Amino acid sequence: MTHSVPVAKKRADYQPADFEIEHVKLAFYLDETRTKVRAISTISRRVKHANTLVLDGVDLTLLSLNIDGEPYHDYLQTDAGLQINIDADNFELCIDTQINPEQNSSLEGLYKSAGTYCTQCEAEGFRKITYFLDRPDNLATYDVYIEAEQAAFPYLLSNGNPTGQGELENGKHWVSWSDPYKKPSYLFALVAGDFDLLEDSFSTLSGREVKLQLFVDKGNAAKGEHALASLKKAMAWDEQVYGLEYDLDIYMVVAVDFFNMGAMENKGLNVFNSKFVLADDLSATDEDYFNIESVIAHEYFHNWTGNRVTCRDWFQLSLKEGLTVFRDQQFSSDMASAAINRINNVKVIREHQFAEDASPMSHPIRPDEVMEMNNFYTVTVYNKGAEVISMLHKMLGQTGFRAGMDLYFERHDGQAVTCDDFVNAMADANQKNLNLFKRWYAQSGTPEVFADYLFDEQNQILTLSVKQVNAPTADQSYKQALSIPLDIEVLDSTGTPLPLFSGQQTSAVLTLEQQQQSWSFHCANQPAALCLLRDFSAPVKLHLSQTDEQLKLIMLNASDAFSRFDAWHQLLNRYINQTLESEHPQQGLPQKALCSIKNVLAEVLNDDKIDLALKAEMLCVPSFETMAQLNSQIDVEALLAIKQGLEHFLATELVESWFYHYQNNQTAAYEYNQQQVAKRRMHNVCLNYLLIADAAKYAEQAKQQYLSADNMSDTLGVLKACQDNHVALFDELMADFEQRWQHDALVMDKWFALQAGAFRSDILSRIELLKEHSGFSLRNPNRTRALIGTFAFYNTQAMHHIDGSGYKWLTEQLILLDKINPQVAARIVTPMLQFKRYDAIRQPLIKHQLMRLANQPDLSTDLYEKVSKALN
Ligand code: 0A1
Ligand code: ZN
Numbered sequence: 001m002t003h004s005v006p007v008a009k010k011r012a013d014y015q016p017a018d019f020e021i022e023h024v025k026l027a028f029y030l031d032e033t034r035t036k037v038r039a040i041s042t043i044s045r046r047v048k049h050a051n052t053l054v055l056d057g058v059d060l061t062l063l064s065l066n067i068d069g070e071p072y073h074d075y076l077q078t079d080a081g082l083q084i085n086i087d088a089d090n091f092e093l094c095i096d097t098q099i100n101p102e103q104n105s106s107l108e109g110l111y112k113s114a115g116t117y118c119t120q121c122e123a124e125g126f127r128k129i130t131y132f133l134d135r136p137d138n139l140a141t142y143d144v145y146i147e148a149e150q151a152a153f154p155y156l157l158s159n160g161n162p163t164g165q166g167e168l169e170n171g172k173h174w175v176s177w178s179d180p181y182k183k184p185s186y187l188f189a190l191v192a193g194d195f196d197l198l199e200d201s202f203s204t205l206s207g208r209e210v211k212l213q214l215f216v217d218k219g220n221a222a223k224g225e226h227a228l229a230s231l232k233k234a235m236a237w238d239e240q241v242y243g244l245e246y247d248l249d250i251y252m253v254v255a256v257d258f259f260n261m262g263a264m265e266n267k268g269l270n271v272f273n274s275k276f277v278l279a280d281d282l283s284a285t286d287e288d289y290f291n292i293e294s295v296i297a298h299e300y301f302h303n304w305t306g307n308r309v310t311c312r313d314w315f316q317l318s319l320k321e322g323l324t325v326f327r328d329q330q331f332s333s334d335m336a337s338a339a340i341n342r343i344n345n346v347k348v349i350r351e352h353q354f355a356e357d358a359s360p361m362s363h364p365i366r367p368d369e370v371m372e373m374n375n376f377y378t379v380t381v382y383n384k385g386a387e388v389i390s391m392l393h394k395m396l397g398q399t400g401f402r403a404g405m406d407l408y409f410e411r412h413d414g415q416a417v418t419c420d421d422f423v424n425a426m427a428d429a430n431q432k433n434l435n436l437f438k439r440w441y442a443q444s445g446t447p448e449v450f451a452d453y454l455f456d457e458q459n460q461i462l463t464l465s466v467k468q469v470n471a472p473t474a475d476q477s478y479k480q481a482l483s484i485p486l487d488i489e490v491l492d493s494t495g496t497p498l499p500l501f502s503g504q505q506t507s508a509v510l511t512l513e514q515q516q517q518s519w520s521f522h523c524a525n526q527p528a529a530l531c532l533l534r535d536f537s538a539p540v541k542l543h544l545s546q547t548d549e550q551l552k553l554i555m556l557n558a559s560d561a562f563s564r565f566d567a568w569h570q571l572l573n574r575y576i577n578q579t580l581e582s583e584h585p586q587q588g589l590p591q592k593a594l595c596s597i598k599n600v601l602a603e604v605l606n607d608d609k610i611d612l613a614l615k616a617e618m619l620c621v622p623s624f625e626t627m628a629q630l631n632s633q634i635d636v637e638a639l640l641a642i643k644q645g646l647e648h649f650l651a652t653e654l655v656e657s658w659f660y661h662y663q664n665n666q667t668a669a670y671e672y673n674q675q676q677v678a679k680r681r682m683h684n685v686c687l688n689y690l691l692i693a694d695a696a697k698y699a700e701q702a703k704q705q706y707l708s709a710d711n712m713s714d715t716l717g718v719l720k721a722c723q724d725n726h727v728a729l730f731d732e733l734m735a736d737f738e739q740r741w742q743h744d745a746l747v748m749d750k751w752f753a754l755q756a757g758a759f760r761s762d763i764l765s766r767i768e769l770l771k772e773h774s775g776f777s778l779r780n781p782n783r784t785r786a787l788i789g790t791f792a793f794y795n796t797q798a799m800h801h802i803d804g805s806g807y808k809w810l811t812e813q814l815i816l817l818d819k820i821n822p823q824v825a826a827r828i829v830t831p832m833l834q835f836k837r838y839d840a841i842r843q844p845l846i847k848h849q850l851m852r853l854a855n856q857p858d859l860s861t862d863l864y865e866k867v868s869k870a871l872n
Pocket of ligand 2: 298302320321324
């Protein structure tokens with residue numbers, strides 16, 4: 001919390017620290033409200049004449065300070081830490097502090113999560129544990145001693161290897177740990193609690209046995225099996241694909257219920273939001289199974305990309321996050337459907353990252369200015385960061401990329417480095433100049449690419465002309481041309497890919513490097529349609545004018561699943577845009593457009609050659625968020641009318657097909673495998689259309705599915721389909737669901753989210769009631785995101801109600817939440833930040849609420865940074 005106006009730190013101001021902490025011995029005497037921490041740091045001077053050691057420290061009670069065994073008094077205590085005046089070159093600093101884990105609701109530093117002590121130190125949480133050089137470029141070895149009551153906390157865990165344990169008087173015990181690898185403070189972790197333990201082992205490529213331990217809440221052991229199996233898959237994959245082995249003898253994962261993010265890669269001791277660990281057939285959806293595998297892999301991959309090679313400063317966050325997301329996406333594509341995986345990754349970019357770039361929070365993947373680091377764990381740094389790595393991969397190929405990775409580790413293992421160091425390794429390993437490519441790290445915004453082509457039939461020459469436009473963003477007015485890989489394929493009139501460049505190859509990656517560029521190359525025959533952004537080869541908006549027929553040709557024939565999916569969306573977007581530009585957009589799509597769309601969709605539905613997972617995906621009407629990215633202004637009523645009108649038309653016109661495919665896609669006893677996942681998805685897409693078409697007629701069908709489901713995907717499929725289409729059945733089943741699942745926090749999160757997302761006129765009073773539910777607490781981030789976050793992000797109808805009641809209600813919740821957990825509050829404020837994209841009635845309503853927030857006394861830096869940028 002802050003009283004004075006927070007100031008931004010600048011990337012350009014980076015300075016190495018004057019001193020270095022090489023080793024630290026930490027001792028924890030755990031107590032709910034009065035935990036004592038002793039930190040003995042071995043320190044050396046790095047800069048000759050520097051004589052003030054500046055340590056970070058927040059919310060700490062200083063008990064004593066000694067240097068080389070003697071009490072020391074020449075220091076100043078500030079809001080941000082300690083300034084110790086010291087002349088010695090090498091010394092040992094011993095600091096005793098006291099902290100209050102029970103009261104720590106920010107979930108940064110040491111806190112209690114439902115009876116378990118745990119820590120979260122990224123990005124700057126270690127300073128809430130003790131005074132330290134809490135910056136990622138200070139790499140130290142850690143010895144840790146933990147003391148606590150034995151009965152309540154039989155497991156006392158920290159990073160590295162266990163070195164000792166013993167019993168003490170008064171029912172207490174202790175355990176000590178030592179981590180031989182140097183690490184930054186953000187990777188420190190401590191956990192103390194009582195758990196069920198799942199154990200396994202993994203033998204590495206070089207034959208070492210690694211002990212795997214998964215700690216979950218008592219009674220949940222069976223729900224950890226999938227996570228443990230996923231961990232072993234990830235370990236094997238990283239050896240096969242990158243030649244990277246795990247380095248310690250033990251790898252621990254702990255699941256906790258109160259966690260601000262998904263999970264944390266602390267060295268040898270990952271701490272996970274239980275949402276990304278626990279699963280069984282009845283309680284977890286296919287999506288949950290997928291996410292667990294991917295987050296387990298993500299944290300594991302960090303051991304090399306993040307832990308062994310870490311960031312020099314927090315502006316470089318994408319160094320580890322963009323790269324690790326890229327690696328987890330590669331892994332997921334190898335484990336599950338590569339096509340669906342890619343489509344879903346692109347959806348995140350288009351729905352959320354493009355929106356962020358168009359918002360007041362726009363920033364490059366390597367930001368230049370930061371007020372609150374926690375605000376920069378964004379879709380830009382993570383997901384656009386991964387797209388930037390993916391472009392490198394596309395340009396260098398897997399072999400060149402691997403050579404770059406090998407060189408990166410050879411040069412930088414054990415160091416804290418920059419994004420430039422990474423790109424330099426890629427460049428040097430491939431003898432390529434990537435200086436132009438580096439602009440992706442520095443420039444924010446979504447490039448728009450305009451393309452056109454001509455075919456010279458006589459000479460069989462295809463000329464492709466492309467230009468890029470990089471419009472100013474909230475944070476940067478001056479923009480430069482970027483290096484944009486375009487992965488192309490040309491189809492003939494039968495949908496067959498044509499050989500290009502006089503050879504046999506039918507696809508190629510062309511890299512646009514100037515504002516405007518053209519290529520002329522041999523093309524074996526008259527092109528009928530062009531795919532220019534195969535596999536979404538760059539995070540850009542592409543404009544290429546093609547007819548409905550051309551798009552249909554791509555939809556049904558392109559070799560790449562993303563291109564097929566994308567052609568369908570382009571076709572739809574054309575109709576949507578025509579309607580948005582018409583006189584009465586709020587009447588939805590005209591009959592003629594509806595019929596054309598239906599005819600195309602019917603072809604997809606009846607095409608047996610299309611992969612079932614892709615088909616199910618293509619049969620869905622794009623989300624409101626996807627449609628909202630079509631234009632800079634968001635017409636809420638029109639987009640809702642278009643979406644609902646289209647769904648209704650398709651549902652009723654194709655009702656027999658929906659019924660047929662619903663019946664034909666029943667799955668046998670639940671298994672999490674790709675074939676079943678696709679079938680279930682198709683089954684539930686059809687059920688949704690059936691309930692839209694005739695809720696009364698198909699209610700019984702839906703209820704039967706709910707009653708007989710042996711898995712959560714099918715259960716939730718029914719509830720989602722009823723949510724807006726059959727209120728009576730929804731309420732009946734939701735009451736039953738609550739009865740059945742009240743003991744399971746993760747399933748109850750789904751229940752709260754279903755409630756909050758319902759489009760109904762009494763939604764605000766219902767949510768108010770839900771806030772009083774015994775299971776609701778603003779101190780629980782998963783619950784808060786389920787109820788308040790779902791309302792803010794997905795209940796478009798009520799959140800953006802023209803009377804402003806949604807904005808007002810959300811603001812009231814944010815004011816309360818900011819006092820408890822500013823990080824979560826600052827995420828949920830997101831939908832209000834883009835107020836300028838709404839109409840003349842909504843804009844002042846949202847702005848008024850943002851000003852209300854801005855005027856709160858003691859507003860957190862987290863919210864202050866976002867709200868002040870929005871109002872600027
Ligand atoms: N490094 C983690 C994400 C993470 C970041 C911040 C946290 O607390 C403020 C927690 C987790 C990852 O990428 O998985
Ligand atoms: Zn990460």
